[in-house]
Amino acid sequence: MTLTAIETILSQKIGIDASIIGSRKIARAVDNRLSARGISNLETYLKLLQSSSQEFEELVEQIVVPETWFFRDxxxxxxxxxxxxxxxxxxxxxxxxxxxxxxxxxxxxxxxxxxxxxxxxxxxxxxxxxxxxxxxxxxxxxxxxxxxxxxxxxxxxxxxxxxxxxxxxxxxxxxxxxxxxxxxxxxxxxxxxxxxxxxxxxxxxxxxxxxxxxxxxxxxxxxxxxxxxxxxxxxxxxxxxxxxxxxxxxxxxxxxxxxxxVESNQAPLQKTELERDKHLQLNKCDRLYPADREAQAVPGYRPWRKPYPAYRKPTTQSSSVAKNTPTISTISCAKTQPAIHQTNITKPDVSLEIAKQLADEGQVEAAINHCQQYLNSKQTSAEAHVLLGTLHQVKAEYTQAERCFQKALYLNPNCYEALMHLALIKEHRGDIVTASILQQRIQKLGIGSRE
The missing domain is CATH 3.40.50.150 (Vaccinia Virus protein VP39)
Known part of the structure; x- marks a missing residue:
């Protein structure tokens, strides 16, 4: 009960969800502070934590996740x-x-x-x-x-x-x-x-x-x-x-x-409005993501990477649109897929693209449904399993998310996103050994592994 009380204090003061951080990790952090303070029981430490802001800061230091690097994502x-x-x-x-x-x-x-x-x-x-x-x-x-x-x-x-x-x-x-x-x-x-x-x-x-x-x-x-x-x-x-x-x-x-x-005097467009006027949405995307020739008109423009295209729904009438549509193969793990699976990921699929779009709009359940429909016919797509796992993470369904990332790694052992998500899940659950092994695998991927 004392550990639960400590979790409650953490939740009240900094808002963390103990179920996501992991009770094992919090317990380990508390044990470290007990040793540092020379305290032998939780009740005494709880009283100290309630009265000392300095001790609370030290406990937080043990819990925060410092996982970061330059140009992440x-x-x-x-x-x-x-x-x-x-x-x-x-x-x-x-x-x-x-x-x-x-x-x-x-x-x-x-x-x-x-x-x-x-x-x-x-x-x-x-x-x-x-x-x-x-x-x-x-x-x-x-x-x-x-x-x-x-x-x-x-x-x-x-x-x-x-x-x-x-x-x-x-x-x-x-x-x-x-x-x-x-x-x-x-x-x-x-x-x-x-x-x-x-x-x-x-x-x-x-x-x-x-x-x-x-x-x-x-x-x-x-x-x-x-x-x-x-x-x-x-x-x-x-x-x-x-x-x-x-x-x-x-x-x-x-x-x-x-x-x-969204500006205060501007209501976001409803889905029905977008369906009535698809050109409105395409024009909006063009405004947000100008083509290269528009970017080059900016004074002082220096060539960089080709801007990533905005979402376009593939059509059978225009091959140029299909070529510019973000596809499943843009996910980093796709390019390290074994050749036997390439037939599943080289062509744009409306279901998976819509799933990404729905996820961006916050429609998680609908995105999950689209992912599952896609996987019913293409079970060997590591990218789809990664996307589905990410969606389960949004809902705090970590067991389902873990299964999805494990399936992705079965299909492609070098899938960067699956390794990263799985390592974080293991760390949150207090499984430091497995998390460290996964981190070592990530580091061994080396330069260019994400492209």
């Missing part, structure tokens, strides 16, 4: 660069772009944002980044700005020597990047209770999934207040179902996990 950063070049710079010649990263963990995300903005052609005096995390140790590491090889995974987003200098301890972020980020230790629930800052873009990735439903709603409300009209919100892959469709519209671009805030 890189397509979010590809979209950020394209957004700055094609929307921000043409519209705002002198306005400063304000960005919030919360939770910022040990700093890899906000530094990645700064690098991406510079790559987009935005001068350093044209943007500022606020970065907040509840962990004082994470903030201290972020300010130190020296990182080991574990912070650099997958294919390099930029040449490392342009923004880092190698030291005996690792790679240090250069001063011009460090000066763009303002770090602060705080709890998102109270960080803006006095000063109500406003931001054009907010990165809040892989936080909502750990929170109690009521706290999750509270955090989404806070983010809504912080974002300026038409602002962008980036969330984690498993958190799309937690964003309210009456306040945010999905950026329909695969694996971007981004939303645009």
């Amino acid at each position: 890189r397509k979010s950063f590809d979209f950020l660069i394209n957004f700055v070049r094609t929307e921000w710079l043409p519209r705002f010649a002198h306005t400063q772009l304000r960005i919030l990263s919360v939770p910022c963990s040990s700093g890899e995300e906000p530094y990645s944002i700064a690098i991406a903005l510079i790559e987009a052609g935005l001068p350093t005096n044209r943007f500022t980044i606020d970065a907040i995390d509840i962990s004082k140790h994470a903030i201290a590491k972020a300010k130190r700005a020296i990182y080991g090889k574990n912070s650099f995974r997958g294919e390099e987003f930029v040449e490392r020597n342009r923004y880092f200098q190698q030291t005996a301890e690792g790679y240090e972020v250069i001063p011009s990047i460090r000066s763009q980020v303002n770090f602060r230790q705080s709890n998102i629930l109270s960080a803006f209770s006095v000063v109500q800052a406003k931001y054009n873009i907010v990165f809040c990735r892989n936080l909502l999934i750990y929170l109690e439903p009521s706290t999750c709603t509270q955090v989404v409300n806070i983010l809504d207040r912080l974002l300026l009209p038409d602002g962008l919100l980036f969330v984690g892959a498993s958190e799309t179902g937690k964003i309210k469709s009456d306040r945010f519209t999905s950026i329909r671009q695969s694996f971007t996990f981004a939303y645009r805030k």
Whole structure:
């Protein structure tokens, strides 16, 4: 009962869902604090926890998940660069772009944002980044700005020597990047209770999934207040179902996990309206994701990667549309599939594409149904199993999610997304040994494994 009381305190103060973090992990964290304090029983520790804010902070340090690296979910950063070049710079010649990263963990995300903005052609005096995390140790590491090889995974987003200098301890972020980020230790629930800052873009990735439903709603409300009209919100892959469709519209671009805030005087379009006028939706997508020739018209444009196309429903009348449609093979694990399975993943499938679209819109149940229909005929699609597992994660159905990721790995042992999701599930359940083995497998995939 005492451990349950500790879980309740954690829920009340920082809003975490103990069932997601895992009782075993919390128990292990408490044991570590008992040893550090020289306390022999839980009752004594509970009294200390209730009376000491310092001890509560130390317990939180044991529980937070510091899993992060530079340019994690890189397509979010590809979209950020394209957004700055094609929307921000043409519209705002002198306005400063304000960005919030919360939770910022040990700093890899906000530094990645700064690098991406510079790559987009935005001068350093044209943007500022606020970065907040509840962990004082994470903030201290972020300010130190020296990182080991574990912070650099997958294919390099930029040449490392342009923004880092190698030291005996690792790679240090250069001063011009460090000066763009303002770090602060705080709890998102109270960080803006006095000063109500406003931001054009907010990165809040892989936080909502750990929170109690009521706290999750509270955090989404806070983010809504912080974002300026038409602002962008980036969330984690498993958190799309937690964003309210009456306040945010999905950026329909695969694996971007981004939303645009709906202006107060603008109601989001209903599904029936979109069906009545399909051209309206296509025009909206063209506005959000201009083609390369439109991007090149922006002053100071420098070639980058080809922007990822917006969602287009495949038709039999136009092969060019089908070629530009995001397909199942765009998922990173597809390119490492054995050749025997390629017939299942090389052609766009409406069911799976609709499942992705529904997931982005927060219609999780409908997306699950579409995934299951797809798998009824194509059981060897690792990508479909990964998507279905992610959808089960959104519903906190972790047993079903685990089965899906295991099936994906059976079909493709090198599927990056399946390995990552499964490792996090194992860690949350306190199975550190299995989580470590999976992390080792992820690291062995090496450069280019995600492409």
